[in-house]
Amino acid sequence: MISKVELPLVECRNVSKYYDHERAVDHLNLTVNHGERVLIVGPNGSGKSTLINLIGGLIRPTKGTVHIGGLNIHKAHPEARSLIGIHTHNPFLYEDLTGKENLVFFGKLFGVPDVLSKITEIASLLNVSHLLDRRVSSLSHGNRKRLGLARTILHDPEIILLDEPDSGLDSASLMSLQETLGTGIATKTILLTTHNIDWGLPLATNVLVLKTGKISLKTSPEDYISSINQLL
Amino acid sequence: MKTYFTQILTISGKDIRLEIRTRQMAVSVIVIIVALLVVANLAIPNTTTTTTVYSTTATVVWLCMLIASFLVVMRSFIIEHDQIGFQGLTMCPVPRDAIYLGKVISNLVFLLAIESVLFPLSSILFNIPLLTLTIVAITVPATLGIAGAGTLFAAMSVNTKAREILLPVLFFPAVIPIILAAIDATQRALQGTTGSALWQDIGVLAVLSIAITTTSAILFTFAMDE
Numbered sequence: 001m002i003s004k005v006e007l008p009l010v011e012c013r014n015v016s017k018y019y020d021h022e023r024a025v026d027h028l029n030l031t032v033n034h035g036e037r038v039l040i041v042g043p044n045g046s047g048k049s050t051l052i053n054l055i056g057g058l059i060r061p062t063k064g065t066v067h068i069g070g071l072n073i074h075k076a077h078p079e080a081r082s083l084i085g086i087h088t089h090n091p092f093l094y095e096d097l098t099g100k101e102n103l104v105f106f107g108k109l110f111g112v113p114d115v116l117s118k119i120t121e122i123a124s125l126l127n128v129s130h131l132l133d134r135r136v137s138s139l140s141h142g143n144r145k146r147l148g149l150a151r152t153i154l155h156d157p158e159i160i161l162l163d164e165p166d167s168g169l170d171s172a173s174l175m176s177l178q179e180t181l182g183t184g185i186a187t188k189t190i191l192l193t194t195h196n197i198d199w200g201l202p203l204a205t206n207v208l209v210l211k212t213g214k215i216s217l218k219t220s221p222e223d224y225i226s227s228i229n230q231l232l
Numbered sequence: 233m234k235t236y237f238t239q240i241l242t243i244s245g246k247d248i249r250l251e252i253r254t255r256q257m258a259v260s261v262i263v264i265i266v267a268l269l270v271v272a273n274l275a276i277p278n279t280t281t282t283t284t285v286y287s288t289t290a291t292v293v294w295l296c297m298l299i300a301s302f303l304v305v306m307r308s309f310i311i312e313h314d315q316i317g318f319q320g321l322t323m324c325p326v327p328r329d330a331i332y333l334g335k336v337i338s339n340l341v342f343l344l345a346i347e348s349v350l351f352p353l354s355s356i357l358f359n360i361p362l363l364t365l366t367i368v369a370i371t372v373p374a375t376l377g378i379a380g381a382g383t384l385f386a387a388m389s390v391n392t393k394a395r396e397i398l399l400p401v402l403f404f405p406a407v408i409p410i411i412l413a414a415i416d417a418t419q420r421a422l423q424g425t426t427g428s429a430l431w432q433d434i435g436v437l438a439v440l441s442i443a444i445t446t447t448s449a450i451l452f453t454f455a456m457d458e
Binding site for chain 1: 235238239242243246249250253254311315316317319320321322323324325326327
């Protein structure tokens with residue numbers, strides 16, 4: 001069990017990531033503690049998605065290390081991976097399986113006890129119960145994203161990484177997602193990227209502004225709004 | 233330990249469920265092996281001696297398995313690549329060797345299912361006794377070795393741009409010793425050889441397959457981490 005006092009939950013130590021010779025993340029240091037909800041903003045190509053993928057262990061850093069609860073995520077620590085739920089542009093769902101079959105599959109891999117009742121609970125929370133018996137290939141982009149979110153939180157992870165979860169969602173789904181993130185899973189540590197700052201800001205306790213792979217500002221939502229207003 | 237085996241069976245069960253649902257691999261493999269068997273059967277003259285028929289059939293059957301196994305292992309990782317990306321599995325708290333063993337089991341099941349069509353069909357077409365316990369004793373370890381090596385190399389090549397080139401380059405040389413040992417043992421079995429010579433062949437196959445599968449499980453962990 002990770003001590004909530006001693007260790008930061010997420011720690012990026014001097015992390016860089018290059019794609020060929022293109023620098024996506026540049027010597028980035030970041031610490032996120034329990035219960036923080038970090039909104040990551042920045043223009044296209046600023047390294048938001050790369051940072052989420054690095055913290056989630058989906059890609060390896062070119063330099064530096066990423067520690068989750070004190071464990072290096074890229075050293076194949078299953079304990080560290082079970083602390084993370086990640087939702088990216090890829091919903092990580094098998095198209096030829098139904099929603100429920102996908103969730104059962106990932107639930108078993110994550111060791112979720114009584115997986116079927118957990119699926120019912122999560123599906124009810126995210127309002128995706130009607131999608132469970134349908135093949136993923138027959139679902140719309142938005143419904144895939146919602147089912148992908150159910151997969152993300154199925155194993156009750158400590159850290160939830162969300163890379164533009166709002167893209168492709170209609171306004172009702174956006175409201176529902178905001179409510180879920182704000183109240184349904186309010187105790188979790190969340191790192192969230194979005195271009196929709198008005199939507200994401202009420203969910204955040206901290207705002208991280210990325211520019212060309214570097215942190216250009218880390219501040220509170222209130223100070224971020226003030227700085228935007230001053231610029232305007 | 234229970235979780236470890238649950239994870240292995242969950243991965244292999246998912247692969248089998250996907251194949252039963254889509255039948256994409258089964259159709260292409262069955263068409264290819266039927267075509268190969270028919271061509272080989274028509275090409276062998278009627279006047280050929282029984283010994284030659286046995287030798288030729290053993291070779292044809294295992295060449296069919298070589299091609300079928302290439303398609304099976306390739307397909308098993310293309311599904312991961314196309315549907316969730318291999319990252320979908322590696323993001324889970326599953327030891328890499330559990331992913332490997334899950335994939336080996338599903339590939340083994342697919343190959344044994346193909347053999348359950350290939351061997352009776354060959355037996356009928358070539359009029360030879362391929363459905364014996366001795367042949368089963370040869371087939372199971374040989375298939376395990378092929379699935380073990382193929383799973384590793386398919387995983388290594390699937391994320392590369394040149395996977396159609398890389399996989400055969402890695403896979404065929406690695407399984408040729410198994411195929412040759414299986415052909416040799418099958419020929420001996422068909423010719424009625426019993427006793428130590430035949431069991432020595434089967435023993436070699438079993439040791440070779442276990443060694444390849446164990447080494448591949450270790451290498452898979454490193455390959456996935458890189």
